[in-house]
Amino acid sequence: MIEKNNRLTTSWGAPVGDNQNSQTAGQSGPTLIQDVHLLEKLAHFNRERVPERVVHAKGAGAHGYFEVTNSEISKYTKADFLSEAGKRTPMFIRFSTVAGELGSADTVRDPRGFAVKFYTEEGNYDLVGNNTPVFFIRDAIKFPDFIHTQKRDPQTHLKNPTAVWDFWSLSPESLHQVTILMSDRGIPATLRHQHGFGSHTFKWVNEQGQAVWVKYHFKTDQGVKNLDVDLAAKLAGENPDYHTEDLFNAIENGDFPSWTLHVQIMPVEDADTYKWDPFDVTKVWSQKDYPLIEVGKMVLDRNPENYFAEVEQATFSPGAFVPGIEASPDKMLQGRLFAYSDAARYRVGANHNTLPINAPKAPVNNHQRDGQMRFDGNGGKSVYYEPNSFDGPTETPETNVTPFDIHGQAGTHAYSHDDHYTQAGDLYRLLSEDERTRLVNNIVGAMKPVEREDIKLRQISHFHKADPEYGARVAEGLGLAVPAE
Ligand code: HEM
Known part of the structure:
Protein backbone atom coordinates (compact mmCIF):
# COMPACT_ATOMS: atom_id res chain seq x y z
CA MET A 1 0.00 0.00 0.00
CA ILE A 2 1.44 3.44 -0.96
CA GLU A 3 1.83 5.97 1.84
CA LYS A 4 -1.25 8.18 2.03
CA ASN A 5 0.43 11.49 1.39
CA ASN A 6 2.23 10.13 -1.65
CA ARG A 7 -0.84 8.84 -3.44
CA LEU A 8 -1.94 10.20 -6.81
CA THR A 9 -5.40 11.58 -6.14
CA THR A 10 -8.38 13.08 -7.87
CA SER A 11 -8.98 16.78 -7.25
CA TRP A 12 -11.30 15.75 -4.41
CA GLY A 13 -8.51 13.79 -2.77
CA ALA A 14 -9.57 10.24 -3.50
CA PRO A 15 -6.90 7.80 -4.69
CA VAL A 16 -6.57 7.30 -8.46
CA GLY A 17 -6.21 3.68 -9.49
CA ASP A 18 -5.26 4.16 -13.14
CA ASN A 19 -4.09 7.43 -14.67
CA GLN A 20 -3.11 5.88 -18.02
CA ASN A 21 -6.30 4.18 -19.21
CA SER A 22 -9.76 5.73 -19.15
CA GLN A 23 -12.80 3.62 -18.26
CA THR A 24 -14.36 2.10 -21.37
CA ALA A 25 -17.20 -0.29 -22.12
CA GLY A 26 -15.12 -3.33 -22.78
CA GLN A 27 -11.62 -3.27 -24.20
CA SER A 28 -12.54 -1.52 -27.45
CA GLY A 29 -15.80 0.18 -26.48
CA PRO A 30 -16.55 3.89 -25.98
CA THR A 31 -15.50 5.83 -22.89
CA LEU A 32 -17.81 5.84 -19.87
CA ILE A 33 -19.19 9.06 -18.46
CA GLN A 34 -18.81 7.55 -15.02
CA ASP A 35 -15.03 8.08 -15.31
CA VAL A 36 -15.30 11.26 -13.28
CA HIS A 37 -11.54 11.53 -12.77
CA LEU A 38 -11.17 11.75 -16.56
CA LEU A 39 -13.97 14.34 -16.78
CA GLU A 40 -12.42 16.47 -14.07
CA LYS A 41 -8.94 16.20 -15.57
CA LEU A 42 -10.10 17.26 -19.04
CA ALA A 43 -12.33 20.02 -17.71
CA HIS A 44 -9.58 21.47 -15.55
CA PHE A 45 -7.18 21.41 -18.47
CA ASN A 46 -9.66 23.47 -20.51
CA ARG A 47 -9.49 26.13 -17.83
CA GLU A 48 -5.72 26.31 -17.38
CA ARG A 49 -5.32 29.77 -18.92
CA VAL A 50 -6.36 33.06 -17.42
CA PRO A 51 -6.71 35.86 -19.99
CA GLU A 52 -3.28 37.17 -20.84
CA ARG A 53 -2.59 40.79 -19.91
CA VAL A 54 -4.04 43.10 -22.57
CA VAL A 55 -0.59 44.71 -22.70
CA HIS A 56 2.71 43.50 -21.20
CA ALA A 57 1.61 39.88 -21.69
CA LYS A 58 5.11 38.36 -21.97
CA ALA A 140 -5.12 58.12 -20.39
CA ILE A 141 -7.97 58.69 -22.83
CA LYS A 142 -5.55 58.00 -25.72
CA PHE A 143 -4.19 54.72 -24.34
CA PRO A 144 -6.63 52.20 -25.90
CA ASP A 145 -6.19 53.82 -29.35
CA PHE A 146 -2.43 53.88 -28.98
CA ILE A 147 -2.33 50.21 -28.00
CA HIS A 148 -4.62 49.25 -30.89
CA THR A 149 -1.92 50.55 -33.27
CA GLN A 150 0.73 48.47 -31.51
CA LYS A 151 -1.32 45.27 -31.67
CA ARG A 152 -2.59 43.31 -34.66
CA ASP A 153 -4.64 44.61 -37.57
CA PRO A 154 -8.27 43.46 -37.24
CA GLN A 155 -8.34 41.97 -40.75
CA THR A 156 -4.87 40.65 -41.51
CA HIS A 157 -3.97 39.81 -37.89
CA LEU A 158 -0.55 41.24 -38.74
CA LYS A 159 1.37 44.10 -37.11
CA ASN A 160 0.50 47.29 -38.97
CA PRO A 161 3.34 49.86 -39.38
CA THR A 162 0.98 52.26 -41.18
CA ALA A 163 -1.25 52.43 -38.09
CA VAL A 164 1.77 52.80 -35.78
CA TRP A 165 3.26 55.78 -37.64
CA ASP A 166 -0.13 57.29 -38.45
CA PHE A 167 -0.92 57.47 -34.74
CA TRP A 168 2.55 58.71 -33.75
CA SER A 169 2.63 61.34 -36.49
CA LEU A 170 -0.76 62.61 -35.32
CA SER A 171 0.36 62.50 -31.66
CA PRO A 172 3.64 64.45 -31.70
CA GLU A 173 3.92 64.18 -27.90
CA SER A 174 5.23 60.66 -28.71
CA LEU A 175 8.41 61.97 -30.39
CA HIS A 176 10.64 61.81 -27.32
CA GLN A 177 9.70 58.21 -26.52
CA VAL A 178 9.85 57.22 -30.20
CA THR A 179 13.43 58.54 -30.31
CA ILE A 180 14.36 56.48 -27.24
CA LEU A 181 12.60 53.40 -28.63
CA MET A 182 14.36 53.63 -32.02
CA SER A 183 17.75 54.23 -30.38
CA ASP A 184 20.09 51.47 -29.20
CA ARG A 185 18.14 51.32 -25.93
CA GLY A 186 15.08 49.97 -27.77
CA ILE A 187 16.47 46.42 -27.48
CA LEU A 355 -3.20 35.11 -3.64
CA PRO A 356 0.18 34.53 -1.98
CA ILE A 357 2.14 36.56 -4.59
CA ASN A 358 -0.18 39.56 -4.20
CA ALA A 359 -1.09 39.35 -0.52
CA PRO A 360 0.55 41.99 1.64
CA LYS A 361 2.84 40.78 4.41
CA ALA A 362 1.11 43.48 6.50
CA PRO A 363 -2.22 42.44 8.05
CA VAL A 364 -5.31 43.13 5.93
CA ASN A 365 -8.26 44.27 8.05
CA ASN A 366 -11.39 45.46 6.31
CA HIS A 367 -14.98 44.50 5.67
CA GLN A 368 -14.71 43.39 2.07
CA ARG A 369 -16.23 39.92 1.98
CA ASP A 370 -17.15 37.03 -0.31
CA GLY A 371 -16.58 36.98 -4.09
CA GLN A 372 -15.32 34.13 -6.24
CA MET A 373 -12.54 31.93 -4.91
CA ARG A 374 -12.46 33.31 -1.39
CA PHE A 375 -10.08 30.92 0.29
CA ASP A 376 -8.67 32.87 3.22
CA GLY A 377 -11.43 32.37 5.80
CA ASN A 378 -13.34 35.45 4.60
CA GLY A 379 -13.04 37.28 7.91
CA GLY A 380 -14.54 34.34 9.83
CA LYS A 381 -17.25 35.33 12.27
CA SER A 382 -15.80 38.77 13.04
CA VAL A 383 -17.83 41.97 12.55
CA TYR A 384 -18.59 42.40 8.88
CA TYR A 385 -19.61 46.06 8.64
CA GLU A 386 -18.37 49.43 9.80
CA PRO A 387 -19.09 51.60 11.78
CA ASN A 388 -20.36 49.18 14.40
CA SER A 389 -20.85 49.04 18.18
CA PHE A 390 -18.77 45.91 18.63
CA ASP A 391 -15.11 45.83 17.58
CA GLY A 392 -12.90 45.63 14.54
CA PRO A 393 -10.24 47.74 12.86
CA THR A 394 -10.18 51.51 13.31
CA GLU A 395 -9.30 54.35 10.94
CA THR A 396 -5.90 56.04 10.98
CA PRO A 397 -6.65 59.70 10.15
CA GLU A 398 -2.98 60.69 10.01
CA THR A 399 -2.62 58.57 6.86
CA ASN A 400 -5.28 60.54 5.00
CA VAL A 401 -4.28 61.90 1.62
CA THR A 402 -2.56 65.32 1.91
CA PRO A 403 -4.82 68.20 0.89
CA PHE A 404 -3.92 69.71 -2.47
CA ASP A 405 -5.14 73.07 -3.88
CA ILE A 406 -6.78 72.98 -7.29
CA HIS A 407 -8.52 75.65 -9.30
CA GLY A 408 -10.08 75.98 -12.73
CA GLN A 409 -13.16 74.76 -14.54
CA ALA A 410 -14.20 71.15 -14.93
CA GLY A 411 -13.96 70.27 -18.63
CA THR A 412 -11.66 68.72 -21.19
CA HIS A 413 -8.39 70.64 -21.06
CA ALA A 414 -5.41 70.26 -23.36
CA TYR A 415 -1.96 70.51 -21.79
CA SER A 416 -0.69 74.08 -21.79
CA HIS A 417 2.85 73.00 -22.84
CA ASP A 418 3.10 71.98 -26.49
CA ASP A 419 6.83 71.78 -27.15
CA HIS A 420 7.35 68.16 -28.18
CA TYR A 421 10.57 68.91 -30.00
CA THR A 422 13.19 70.35 -27.62
CA GLN A 423 13.69 67.28 -25.44
CA ALA A 424 13.62 64.86 -28.40
CA GLY A 425 16.15 67.09 -30.20
CA ASP A 426 18.34 67.35 -27.09
CA LEU A 427 18.44 63.57 -26.93
CA TYR A 428 19.37 63.35 -30.63
CA ARG A 429 22.17 65.88 -30.14
CA LEU A 430 23.53 63.86 -27.20
CA LEU A 431 24.07 60.80 -29.42
CA SER A 432 27.40 60.02 -31.06
CA GLU A 433 27.63 59.86 -34.84
CA ASP A 434 27.40 56.05 -34.80
CA GLU A 435 24.41 56.14 -32.48
CA ARG A 436 22.65 58.64 -34.74
CA THR A 437 23.30 56.46 -37.76
CA ARG A 438 21.81 53.41 -36.04
CA LEU A 439 18.83 55.47 -34.81
CA VAL A 440 18.09 56.74 -38.32
CA ASN A 441 18.53 53.26 -39.84
CA ASN A 442 16.12 51.80 -37.29
CA ILE A 443 13.54 54.48 -38.04
CA VAL A 444 13.92 54.17 -41.79
CA GLY A 445 13.59 50.38 -41.56
CA ALA A 446 10.47 50.72 -39.42
CA MET A 447 8.85 53.42 -41.60
CA LYS A 448 9.54 51.89 -45.02
CA PRO A 449 6.47 49.62 -44.93
CA VAL A 450 4.15 52.59 -44.17
CA GLU A 451 1.69 52.63 -47.04
CA ARG A 452 0.95 56.36 -47.28
CA GLU A 453 3.48 59.03 -48.14
CA ASP A 454 1.59 61.79 -46.29
CA ILE A 455 2.04 59.86 -43.03
CA LYS A 456 5.79 59.51 -43.64
CA LEU A 457 6.09 63.21 -44.48
CA ARG A 458 4.13 64.26 -41.40
CA GLN A 459 6.46 62.20 -39.19
CA ILE A 460 9.57 63.50 -40.99
CA SER A 461 8.55 67.06 -40.19
CA HIS A 462 8.41 66.13 -36.49
CA PHE A 463 11.97 64.76 -36.64
CA HIS A 464 12.98 67.89 -38.52
CA LYS A 465 11.50 70.17 -35.86
CA ALA A 466 13.43 68.25 -33.19
CA ASP A 467 16.67 68.71 -35.14
CA PRO A 468 16.99 69.60 -38.84
CA GLU A 469 19.71 66.99 -39.30
CA TYR A 470 17.51 64.31 -37.70
CA GLY A 471 14.66 65.12 -40.12
CA ALA A 472 16.94 65.36 -43.15
CA ARG A 473 18.60 62.01 -42.49
CA VAL A 474 15.31 60.16 -42.01
CA ALA A 475 13.91 61.82 -45.15
CA GLU A 476 16.97 60.83 -47.14
CA GLY A 477 16.75 57.25 -45.94
CA LEU A 478 13.15 57.10 -47.09
CA GLY A 479 13.95 58.74 -50.43
CA LEU A 480 11.78 61.77 -49.57
CA ALA A 481 12.38 65.46 -48.91
CA VAL A 482 11.64 67.29 -45.66
CA PRO A 483 8.30 69.01 -46.28
CA ALA A 484 8.34 72.83 -46.36
CA GLU A 485 6.94 74.43 -43.18
C1 HEM B 1 -3.28 55.43 -19.18
C2 HEM B 1 -2.28 54.71 -19.57
C3 HEM B 1 -2.14 53.25 -19.29
C4 HEM B 1 -3.10 52.30 -19.13
C5 HEM B 1 -4.61 52.48 -19.20
C6 HEM B 1 -2.43 51.05 -18.89
C7 HEM B 1 -3.06 49.84 -18.70
C8 HEM B 1 -2.44 48.64 -18.46
C9 HEM B 1 -3.11 47.40 -18.27
C10 HEM B 1 -4.61 47.18 -18.34
C11 HEM B 1 -2.17 46.47 -18.02
C12 HEM B 1 -2.39 44.98 -17.78
C13 HEM B 1 -2.50 44.74 -16.30
C14 HEM B 1 -2.87 43.32 -15.97
O1 HEM B 1 -3.60 42.67 -16.71
O2 HEM B 1 -2.43 42.83 -14.88
C15 HEM B 1 -0.90 47.13 -18.03
C16 HEM B 1 0.29 46.53 -17.74
C17 HEM B 1 1.45 47.24 -17.53
N1 HEM B 1 1.66 48.58 -17.75
FE1 HEM B 1 0.31 49.91 -18.31
N2 HEM B 1 -1.08 51.25 -18.89
C18 HEM B 1 -0.86 52.59 -19.12
C19 HEM B 1 0.34 53.23 -19.18
C20 HEM B 1 1.52 52.70 -18.72
C21 HEM B 1 2.72 53.45 -18.46
C22 HEM B 1 2.89 54.95 -18.65
C23 HEM B 1 3.63 52.55 -17.96
C24 HEM B 1 5.02 52.77 -17.49
C25 HEM B 1 5.51 53.93 -17.13
C26 HEM B 1 2.99 51.26 -17.93
C27 HEM B 1 3.58 50.10 -17.46
C28 HEM B 1 2.95 48.88 -17.38
C29 HEM B 1 3.60 47.68 -16.91
C30 HEM B 1 5.02 47.56 -16.40
C31 HEM B 1 2.66 46.66 -17.00
C32 HEM B 1 2.86 45.20 -16.64
C33 HEM B 1 2.57 44.97 -15.18
C34 HEM B 1 2.86 43.53 -14.85
O3 HEM B 1 4.05 43.14 -14.94
O4 HEM B 1 1.92 42.80 -14.52
N3 HEM B 1 1.72 51.38 -18.40
N4 HEM B 1 -1.09 48.46 -18.32
Missing part, protein backbone atom coordinates in the same frame (compact mmCIF):
# COMPACT_ATOMS: atom_id res chain seq x y z
CA GLY A 59 7.12 38.69 -18.80
CA ALA A 60 9.66 37.27 -16.40
CA GLY A 61 9.69 37.74 -12.63
CA ALA A 62 12.02 37.46 -9.65
CA HIS A 63 11.99 37.95 -5.91
CA GLY A 64 14.48 40.03 -3.97
CA TYR A 65 14.85 42.79 -1.46
CA PHE A 66 15.20 46.54 -1.32
CA GLU A 67 17.64 48.05 1.16
CA VAL A 68 17.76 51.74 2.02
CA THR A 69 21.26 53.26 1.87
CA ASN A 70 20.42 56.90 2.58
CA SER A 71 18.66 57.85 5.85
CA GLU A 72 18.31 61.45 4.61
CA ILE A 73 15.47 60.35 2.34
CA SER A 74 13.10 60.25 5.34
CA LYS A 75 13.18 64.07 5.23
CA TYR A 76 10.96 63.82 2.17
CA THR A 77 8.70 60.87 2.87
CA LYS A 78 7.27 59.14 5.90
CA ALA A 79 7.08 55.89 3.91
CA ASP A 80 8.06 53.38 6.57
CA PHE A 81 10.09 51.16 4.21
CA LEU A 82 12.31 54.16 3.37
CA SER A 83 12.70 55.32 6.97
CA GLU A 84 16.37 54.53 7.67
CA ALA A 85 19.55 53.21 6.11
CA GLY A 86 19.81 49.44 6.42
CA LYS A 87 16.05 48.85 6.37
CA ARG A 88 15.24 45.88 4.11
CA THR A 89 11.92 45.19 2.43
CA PRO A 90 11.08 42.04 0.45
CA MET A 91 10.01 42.77 -3.13
CA PHE A 92 8.98 41.08 -6.35
CA ILE A 93 9.60 42.39 -9.86
CA ARG A 94 8.04 41.54 -13.20
CA PHE A 95 9.79 42.61 -16.39
CA SER A 96 7.82 42.51 -19.63
CA THR A 97 7.59 43.54 -23.24
CA VAL A 98 4.56 45.69 -24.10
CA ALA A 99 3.03 44.75 -27.42
CA GLY A 100 3.65 41.03 -27.93
CA GLU A 101 1.53 38.13 -26.79
CA LEU A 102 2.46 35.61 -24.10
CA GLY A 103 4.53 33.51 -26.49
CA SER A 104 6.22 36.37 -28.35
CA ALA A 105 9.97 36.89 -28.68
CA ASP A 106 11.91 38.73 -25.96
CA THR A 107 14.45 40.49 -28.16
CA VAL A 108 12.10 42.82 -30.03
CA ARG A 109 12.18 46.62 -30.19
CA ASP A 110 9.71 47.63 -27.49
CA PRO A 111 9.76 49.38 -24.12
CA ARG A 112 10.24 46.97 -21.21
CA GLY A 113 7.90 46.94 -18.24
CA PHE A 114 9.57 47.28 -14.85
CA ALA A 115 6.88 46.52 -12.26
CA VAL A 116 8.03 46.36 -8.64
CA LYS A 117 5.97 45.24 -5.66
CA PHE A 118 7.43 46.20 -2.26
CA TYR A 119 5.90 44.13 0.55
CA THR A 120 6.23 46.87 3.19
CA GLU A 121 5.12 46.70 6.81
CA GLU A 122 2.50 49.33 5.97
CA GLY A 123 1.03 47.42 3.02
CA ASN A 124 2.17 46.75 -0.52
CA TYR A 125 3.64 49.55 -2.57
CA ASP A 126 3.63 48.94 -6.35
CA LEU A 127 5.80 51.00 -8.65
CA VAL A 128 4.67 49.99 -12.13
CA GLY A 129 7.17 51.61 -14.47
CA ASN A 130 9.10 51.04 -17.66
CA ASN A 131 12.73 51.08 -18.76
CA THR A 132 12.14 54.56 -20.20
CA PRO A 133 11.71 57.82 -18.27
CA VAL A 134 8.90 59.04 -20.56
CA PHE A 135 5.90 57.60 -22.42
CA PHE A 136 4.31 57.96 -25.88
CA ILE A 137 1.18 59.83 -24.78
CA ARG A 138 0.19 61.93 -21.79
CA ASP A 139 -3.55 61.45 -21.35
CA PRO A 188 18.21 45.79 -24.12
CA ALA A 189 20.87 43.07 -24.08
CA THR A 190 19.20 41.45 -21.08
CA LEU A 191 16.64 42.43 -18.48
CA ARG A 192 19.56 42.97 -16.11
CA HIS A 193 21.31 45.54 -18.30
CA GLN A 194 18.65 48.24 -18.36
CA HIS A 195 17.54 51.06 -16.11
CA GLY A 196 14.02 51.30 -14.69
CA PHE A 197 11.87 54.38 -14.13
CA GLY A 198 8.66 55.22 -12.33
CA SER A 199 8.18 57.58 -15.32
CA HIS A 200 5.31 59.54 -13.77
CA THR A 201 5.70 62.18 -11.12
CA PHE A 202 4.47 61.07 -7.71
CA LYS A 203 3.95 62.90 -4.44
CA TRP A 204 5.99 62.19 -1.33
CA VAL A 205 4.80 63.45 2.05
CA ASN A 206 6.89 63.56 5.22
CA GLU A 207 5.98 63.22 8.93
CA GLN A 208 5.26 66.96 9.11
CA GLY A 209 2.76 66.68 6.25
CA GLN A 210 5.05 68.53 3.82
CA ALA A 211 4.85 67.36 0.22
CA VAL A 212 7.36 67.22 -2.66
CA TRP A 213 7.05 65.91 -6.21
CA VAL A 214 9.26 62.91 -6.96
CA LYS A 215 10.51 60.88 -9.92
CA TYR A 216 12.14 57.45 -9.55
CA HIS A 217 15.23 56.18 -11.40
CA PHE A 218 16.54 52.62 -10.93
CA LYS A 219 20.11 52.56 -12.31
CA THR A 220 21.33 49.11 -13.29
CA ASP A 221 24.49 48.11 -11.43
CA GLN A 222 25.30 45.75 -14.33
CA GLY A 223 25.71 48.73 -16.70
CA VAL A 224 23.50 49.44 -19.71
CA LYS A 225 24.00 47.04 -22.60
CA ASN A 226 21.94 46.75 -25.74
CA LEU A 227 21.57 44.21 -28.52
CA ASP A 228 22.73 44.71 -32.05
CA VAL A 229 19.65 44.56 -34.32
CA ASP A 230 20.86 41.63 -36.41
CA LEU A 231 21.73 39.58 -33.36
CA ALA A 232 18.36 40.49 -31.78
CA ALA A 233 16.54 39.27 -34.90
CA LYS A 234 18.54 36.04 -34.93
CA LEU A 235 17.84 35.45 -31.23
CA ALA A 236 14.14 36.18 -31.71
CA GLY A 237 14.06 33.20 -34.05
CA GLU A 238 16.46 30.87 -32.31
CA ASN A 239 15.63 31.58 -28.68
CA PRO A 240 12.50 33.69 -28.27
CA ASP A 241 12.80 33.38 -24.48
CA TYR A 242 16.35 34.70 -24.39
CA HIS A 243 15.75 37.40 -21.75
CA THR A 244 13.59 35.16 -19.58
CA GLU A 245 16.29 32.48 -19.65
CA ASP A 246 19.11 34.92 -18.95
CA LEU A 247 17.40 36.31 -15.85
CA PHE A 248 16.53 32.88 -14.49
CA ASN A 249 20.03 31.50 -15.06
CA ALA A 250 21.80 34.53 -13.59
CA ILE A 251 19.82 34.23 -10.37
CA GLU A 252 20.12 30.44 -10.31
CA ASN A 253 23.92 30.82 -10.62
CA GLY A 254 24.09 33.28 -7.73
CA ASP A 255 24.87 36.23 -10.03
CA PHE A 256 22.23 38.45 -8.40
CA PRO A 257 21.36 41.52 -10.47
CA SER A 258 20.92 44.80 -8.62
CA TRP A 259 19.79 48.36 -9.25
CA THR A 260 20.51 51.54 -7.30
CA LEU A 261 17.38 53.59 -6.78
CA HIS A 262 17.67 57.37 -7.08
CA VAL A 263 15.00 60.03 -6.96
CA GLN A 264 14.62 63.54 -8.27
CA ILE A 265 12.82 65.80 -5.82
CA MET A 266 10.93 68.94 -6.87
CA PRO A 267 9.54 71.38 -4.29
CA VAL A 268 5.76 71.61 -4.79
CA GLU A 269 5.90 75.35 -5.45
CA ASP A 270 8.20 74.82 -8.49
CA ALA A 271 5.45 72.97 -10.35
CA ASP A 272 3.71 76.15 -11.49
CA THR A 273 6.84 77.82 -12.81
CA TYR A 274 9.10 75.00 -14.07
CA LYS A 275 9.89 75.19 -17.78
CA TRP A 276 8.18 71.84 -18.31
CA ASP A 277 4.85 70.69 -16.97
CA PRO A 278 6.11 68.32 -14.24
CA PHE A 279 3.02 66.11 -14.65
CA ASP A 280 3.54 65.55 -18.37
CA VAL A 281 4.89 61.98 -18.68
CA THR A 282 6.29 62.69 -22.15
CA LYS A 283 8.92 65.00 -20.58
CA VAL A 284 11.88 64.55 -18.23
CA TRP A 285 13.13 66.93 -15.56
CA SER A 286 16.67 68.12 -16.13
CA GLN A 287 19.07 66.48 -13.68
CA LYS A 288 20.87 69.82 -13.49
CA ASP A 289 17.69 71.35 -12.08
CA TYR A 290 16.77 68.37 -9.91
CA PRO A 291 19.82 66.16 -9.27
CA LEU A 292 19.59 62.47 -8.52
CA ILE A 293 19.55 61.56 -4.84
CA GLU A 294 20.43 57.99 -3.88
CA VAL A 295 17.79 56.04 -1.94
CA GLY A 296 18.88 52.40 -1.82
CA LYS A 297 19.56 49.16 -3.62
CA MET A 298 17.28 46.54 -5.11
CA VAL A 299 18.73 43.02 -5.36
CA LEU A 300 17.08 40.07 -7.13
CA ASP A 301 18.18 36.88 -5.40
CA ARG A 302 15.39 34.30 -5.80
CA ASN A 303 13.62 32.77 -8.75
CA PRO A 304 9.92 31.99 -8.61
CA GLU A 305 9.14 28.39 -7.70
CA ASN A 306 6.18 28.38 -10.04
CA TYR A 307 5.73 30.66 -13.03
CA PHE A 308 1.94 30.68 -13.15
CA ALA A 309 1.40 31.17 -9.41
CA GLU A 310 3.96 33.92 -9.01
CA VAL A 311 4.42 35.65 -12.38
CA GLU A 312 1.23 35.11 -14.36
CA GLN A 313 -1.01 35.71 -11.35
CA ALA A 314 0.98 38.69 -10.09
CA THR A 315 -1.11 41.85 -10.19
CA PHE A 316 0.40 45.31 -9.89
CA SER A 317 -1.41 48.62 -9.54
CA PRO A 318 0.06 52.12 -9.78
CA GLY A 319 -2.65 52.93 -7.22
CA ALA A 320 -1.22 50.63 -4.54
CA PHE A 321 0.31 53.35 -2.35
CA VAL A 322 1.49 53.33 1.26
CA PRO A 323 1.44 56.29 3.68
CA GLY A 324 4.04 58.84 2.53
CA ILE A 325 3.51 58.20 -1.20
CA GLU A 326 0.58 59.59 -3.17
CA ALA A 327 -0.59 60.25 -6.71
CA SER A 328 0.20 63.38 -8.71
CA PRO A 329 -2.30 64.98 -11.09
CA ASP A 330 -0.53 63.42 -14.11
CA LYS A 331 -3.43 62.59 -16.47
CA MET A 332 -1.90 59.25 -17.50
CA LEU A 333 -1.27 58.20 -13.94
CA GLN A 334 -4.82 59.16 -12.97
CA GLY A 335 -6.22 56.79 -15.62
CA ARG A 336 -3.84 54.05 -14.54
CA LEU A 337 -5.12 54.32 -10.97
CA PHE A 338 -8.31 52.76 -12.33
CA ALA A 339 -7.03 50.47 -15.09
CA TYR A 340 -4.83 47.96 -13.28
CA SER A 341 -7.04 46.78 -10.43
CA ASP A 342 -9.89 46.63 -12.91
CA ALA A 343 -7.74 44.43 -15.19
CA ALA A 344 -6.73 42.28 -12.21
CA ARG A 345 -10.34 41.68 -11.17
CA TYR A 346 -11.17 40.64 -14.72
CA ARG A 347 -8.05 38.62 -15.41
CA VAL A 348 -7.35 36.94 -12.05
CA GLY A 349 -10.54 37.54 -10.06
CA ALA A 350 -12.16 39.71 -7.42
CA ASN A 351 -9.95 38.21 -4.72
CA HIS A 352 -6.65 38.48 -6.63
CA ASN A 353 -5.15 40.36 -3.67
CA THR A 354 -5.45 37.29 -1.46
